[in-house]
Amino acid sequence: MKITGIEITHHRLQYDPPFHASWDTKPRTAFDATIVRVHTDAGLTGVGSGDLMLGFAGHEHLFVGQDPLAIERHHRVLDNIQFHYGRCWPLDLALWDLAGKITGQPVYKLLGGLTDRVRAYASSGTLRDPGAMAEAAEGYLAQGFRAMKIRFHRGDWRRDIAALEAVRARVGDRLELMVDCNQGWRMPWDTYPAWSLKDAVPIARELERLGVYWMEEPLHRADREGMRRLRETTDVRIAGGEMTREPHEFRDLIADGCLDVLQPDAALVGGVTGLRRVATMAQAANLVFTPHTWTNGMGVTANAHLVCGLTEGVYLEYPYDPPEWGLDRRDYMMAEPLRVDAEGWIVLPDTPGLGYAPDEDRLKATRVG
Numbered sequence: 001m002k003i004t005g006i007e008i009t010h011h012r013l014q015y016d017p018p019f020h021a022s023w024d025t026k027p028r029t030a031f032d033a034t035i036v037r038v039h040t041d042a043g044l045t046g047v048g049s050g051d052l053m054l055g056f057a058g059h060e061h062l063f064v065g066q067d068p069l070a071i072e073r074h075h076r077v078l079d080n081i082q083f084h085y086g087r088c089w090p091l092d093l094a095l096w097d098l099a100g101k102i103t104g105q106p107v108y109k110l111l112g113g114l115t116d117r118v119r120a121y122a123s124s125g126t127l128r129d130p131g132a133m134a135e136a137a138e139g140y141l142a143q144g145f146r147a148m149k150i151r152f153h154r155g156d157w158r159r160d161i162a163a164l165e166a167v168r169a170r171v172g173d174r175l176e177l178m179v180d181c182n183q184g185w186r187m188p189w190d191t192y193p194a195w196s197l198k199d200a201v202p203i204a205r206e207l208e209r210l211g212v213y214w215m216e217e218p219l220h221r222a223d224r225e226g227m228r229r230l231r232e233t234t235d236v237r238i239a240g241g242e243m244t245r246e247p248h249e250f251r252d253l254i255a256d257g258c259l260d261v262l263q264p265d266a267a268l269v270g271g272v273t274g275l276r277r278v279a280t281m282a283q284a285a286n287l288v289f290t291p292h293t294w295t296n297g298m299g300v301t302a303n304a305h306l307v308c309g310l311t312e313g314v315y316l317e318y319p320y321d322p323p324e325w326g327l328d329r330r331d332y333m334m335a336e337p338l339r340v341d342a343e344g345w346i347v348l349p350d351t352p353g354l355g356y357a358p359d360e361d362r363l364k365a366t367r368v369g
């Protein structure tokens, strides 16, 4: 079997009201998705999504004519491309989807088949006032979730703590709570500085008091000494690495004792092929591996296969904050959204590949390139 073509299309879902993502000072009124398809001479097609595939144009010939199952070879080419240009990892996801279709197996089984399910945590994205946060938490509980992530970005961290306290007071121990400080990186237009270690320590103490499961990106991604010292100062797990580009950076983060929880996202960094190495590194160091998934439903699904194949993932991020960020937006490119069951599990089906299908009508209606 040979690869006969790589097809890339771009889509934009316009929406109103806007989504005020806590980590972005610009309200979002549209959501872009890039769909990558790998076609073969056997009539099978693999589909992936995630990043925008910037810099891929002109490199198609490096894949056309190749055996689609030579995934490690393809990964080397994609790694070269990401070094020189942009992150083109959705192609790796499409190749795994294709490998599953060729072999008749779901991807998580090709990766090791440890389990078919992982518990989702509801990852909120908006900054609501304390009462509304408590209501949202109640809503997640009613839908079966056992864990929820709260954003800290209200300007004064005491206001963030007030929102967290309101949630804890409402749900008690019924929800595991994570906090995302979003200090590791900024949007291109956001130039305000990250917290320092001395900013983060008193916040970590409050999170410890409130029984928070992990504190995510409390410092700039380069402040490794700060992360190491913060990790020694508090019992709360320190999480990070969602956009960390290189596997050797994870090796160094582990060696330097910076993190308890490693969060690279297969749709943005390394693909499934690259991140299975990071998952193995995390296991060897007795650390938690649980990917960031804030791309779209196809990205969440690919990360779910990765976690289920290889690890007893504690919780997997499930971006979900209705009405601003519901499944109608997150999964608009999919014929069926990725749902959680009544007890908060993502359960992967036995469908060959990654198990999703594109919504062709929706993709036609939203196509912009």
Ligand SMILES: [Mg+2]
Pocket (backbone or CB within 6 Å): 180, 182, 216, 217, 242, 292
């Ligand atoms: Mg995050």
